[in-house]
Amino acid sequence: MEEVGGGLDLIIQPNDAKLAVAIPTIASAIGLAVGVKLAKSAERSSMAPAPESSEATALLQMGEGGTRFGVPMPVPTFVPVGQRGVRRVYRPVLMVPLIAASF
Numbered sequence: 001m002e003e004v005g006g007g008l009d010l011i012i013q014p015n016d017a018k019l020a021v022a023i024p025t026i027a028s029a030i031g032l033a034v035g036v037k038l039a040k041s042a043e044r045s046s047m048a049p050a051p052e053s054s055e056a057t058a059l060l061q062m063g064e065g066g067t068r069f070g071v072p073m074p075v076p077t078f079v080p081v082g083q084r085g086v087r088r089v090y091r092p093v094l095m096v097p098l099i100a101a102s103f
Contacts (some may be wrong), residue, residue, distance in 0.1 A: 058100035072096045 008027070014020050057073045075097065078090040 058097040060099045062099075062101040064102070072098060 008023050009020050012023070014023070057075075058070060059072045061068045061070055073096075074094040077093060077095045079093050080088050081091045082089045
């Protein structure tokens with residue numbers, strides 16, 4: 001939104017220096033408020049349980065809808081590979097699920 005404020009400064013061409021600074025400041029504040037609102041709504045929607053996909057993402061998928069075969073889809077994840085002091089050490093890997101079951 002700051003670009004919008006700068007653009008408004010160019011269009012309006014205010015004579016007062018305080019107004020020239022206030023326009024981008026207000027536009028930035030509006031942009032931040034909109035960003036916070038969008039981030040919170042995206043967070044709420046990501047916390048909602050996702051509907052079960054109609055496509056199988058594992059070689060063998062078992063669930064309430066029955067048993068299906070599918071193409072295993074690689075999924076990036078982290079696995080623990082050791083410990084350094086009290087901290088666990090993780091490495092990035094690609095996991096290929098062969099069986100996915102839900103009960």
